Amino acid sequence: MSTDPQEIEIKDVKMDEQPNTTNQDQIISTSTTSIENESKQNQQINSRKIKTKERQDRQKYEQSEYVAILDENGKPIPKSERKPKKKVAVMIGYCGTGYNGLQIQNDPNVKTIEKDLYEAFYKAGAISLENSIDLKKSGFQRCARTDKGVHAAGNVISLKMIIEDSDILKKINNNLPETIRVWGIQRTTKGYDCRKMCSSRWYEYLLPTYSLISPKPGSRLFNLIEIERKKYPHLFINDLEENSKFWESTTKEYFNQGITQQDLDLVEKYYSTEEIPNDEQHIENKTIETIIKKIKSVENQQRRSYRISTHKLNRFREVMSNYKGTNNFHNFTIGKSFKDTSSKRYIIDTITSQPFVINGTEWISIKLHGQSFMLHQIRKMICMASLIIRCDLPSLLIKDSFKQTKINIPKAPSLGLLLENPVFDAYNFKLKDNLYDIIDFNKYSEQMLEFKMKYIYDKIYNEEIEQNSFYGFFGFIDSYKVPENDEIDIKNNMITIFDFFHNYINEYKDKSVESSSNDVIEEKIEERK
Template sequence: EYTPLVDENGQPIPKAPRKPKRKVAVMLGYCGTGYNGMQVQNDPNVKTIEKDIYDAMATAGAISAENAVDLKKSGFQRAARTDKGVHAAGNVISLKMIIEDPEIINKINDLLPKQIRIWGIQRTTKGFDCRKCCSSRIYEYLLPTFSLLPPKPKSVLSELVKEKKLENPDLFEDDQEGIDWWENVKSKILASGITQEQIDSITSSYDEQQQQQQQQQQQQADEEERDVSELSFTKLIKQIKTIENQSRRSYRISSSRLQHFREVMKQYEGTHNFHNFTVGKPFKDTSANRFMIKTIVSDPFVIEGTEWISIKIHGQSFMLHQIRKMIAMAALVVRLSLPCGIINNFFQSTKINIPKAPALGLLLENPVFDGYNIKLTKSDYEPIDFTKFDKEMNEFKMKYIYDKIYAEESKENIFYGFFGYIDAYRGNKNEDGEPIQNGASIFDFLFNYTERVENTKNKDAKNTSKTEESKPEESKPEESKSEQS
């Protein structure tokens, strides 16, 4: 039943002349900074990408006044939902719009903030739903190349690697480049006037401080009440961190290290069980099986003195935290000089705890509609294709997405802090400093990994044996047939 709109005095507003509405796909991009995600919220005061877009469309005349109060009336749908602060170079929304005005895109863009852009609007079939018709999605992750450097010598992780190399000498590859890099950093520290004795005296305390800074907020004590030696110690740590940070910023990745990372990322391609790369998914949950179509790691590029690489992951679908965990594990494999094939171990039933790489570097590149585009072209419509907007999208990404990521890393040292925390992580231990047997650790892939895999295999074999023993003899042929299917 139609309910007329009313003015501020409660009087009915005459219904505007009816204009034809067409089902369309709207291709857009946005910088998520300052927004509470893509999807519109029930609270009208919550700032979202969709609310700003829909309001601009209504003001520009692309949405009728009667439909402007509710997205559902226009059949509004989004191809991919992004969370608070997350960016998208390309995304798609589908809805019914008034598109008879040839300048409608320019009019909508003029009403939008510069960090939200409409790339194109095109007709689709009446039944088009961009979420259901999306065949795959491409995400991009920006990573500073210093993230692939080996852990700091004498750090917790470095000492763990040294211990595991003695136990499994064939597992780790040589990394002379990494050794030489840290020796060069040490030379710079010594050249600044800091002695070897001072470096040794703060190493363990430095590691513990790195971990505490990540696990809890440090209370800011009044400097006037601090002991002079404590201030000197803090100043010394800051001086060393500054030299290390400057060295990381000036790091340029070698071709061999970059190739190692590319080969590790290639291990994700194909259909695998990614239960270890998300949360709350057991191995036997079939929804943990995901198909990664392609991974591409760019050549390095330098922004304001820091070298970065772009990683693009094209997958059919993704789970919560999956991309961030994929990036973190790939980086750890390279940092620890492990063979790229070790990634395949994490698709097995053994539970491995993997840290999440910072959310800072993640953005949606664009959704893909390969399957539906065939249907569109058969119906004489243009395919949904972002490549025709490459120039505008690249300019937008550089100014409104990439630059914000670079600026935040430069100011907050997000990646430096994340990998510093990884290097200093001591795992779950009791009051005596001994490992808790059942405690979860992000280094499960190093701590007793072989034993964990064997225990899992033995447990599975034991369960299988019990199952077989409990079955009647005549049921076994049917079971075999079931397993083959």
């Protein structure tokens, strides 16, 4: 019996239109498995390609023709003898004064800690001449980078070194200035990277307690605070009249030193108009510059004789404690946005010491323990905490700085900052069953303390007396011209150094006057939750 071809085609189409769900599920499952396997294979292939490329580059470098280094006269220097090198951790300490930071620069004329270290390594025979001018050749890595003028009692760098000589440590230190010391050189595992394997870091910041005194009466910041305090007194913390008593005492000392009320009025008018009226240019043959110099001398003496109260010190400790935990520190560095995941940092602890007096000035030591820190982060943290105390604001205001709103936080002076030491808990835990020693700065604690006292602490104390760094910094902030609350250009997102203050007033001013400032913020936080 014959069959019409057209009928066969129609039957085939109808069969295709009836899907088999079981077969489709099997096809999808097989396809998914195939894609996953293919993805794993691609990852393995890419990994092998990368390793092959690295091996080829290394072989190419080893087989490449040696290009001799030339001496001062243009003559080639013979290639250094190849000696066995070992991966090590070098524990160092240094005073950052006079140096442009730790990291070596492209410009050989820029003075850095690493530049002096590598020159000492070469002179001591710990690295070859070729490796001394190219850090990559020795697998160099630094644990924590410090900025210009910042000190370190303990830091770590890792690299491959020639350590056959039992006196290598002594020889390196003999070729270093006394302000840079190598505490120890320690064998590590081949894959050791001091930056990646560092669990956390301890920093210390030394702050004169007079930095926490309120702004000088009549200054721009003082006037800004008083305007808002009169309108919203419930938003400010009672300082138990500590600030007013200090400035009353200072005013009495003005008069004791022969400064009259007329002198003070002239100086206030000068700062408000930034010009000297011709008819008041001289008062009893004293120029405006002489009066200002005398006033600053009295204020400087008063600040140095200031002793912080237990109430204010505990308030500062409370402010610093609000940094602890994982928070978004995008406002405490530069070039980071709120959405940038690297802006989140984990602060383990903050410890503020009892006050101590050095050369007549009272100081406190603030230690910060964190997983890692960003550029300028600690200096901005100290400044923000100081401003909250100086403006009589609640400690929980720190939490507002972690929000998306962009604010401008000044950097506290670099003078008081030093790296205490990095911590390698995770790496040391892995080594407990190995032959390698753990990386621990405790064995060098006595040497480090002696070094800190002589080359770091004394320099900080003496430089503060000579240059009045903190007095100048906070004095500049107090007199900085900022817009009044009603002048702020919100539409154009204008950022000033007192946005945190304006934002706080605007957000919490409508709360009940009967509520305390901390209660106000806590209620707001609960509402947001």
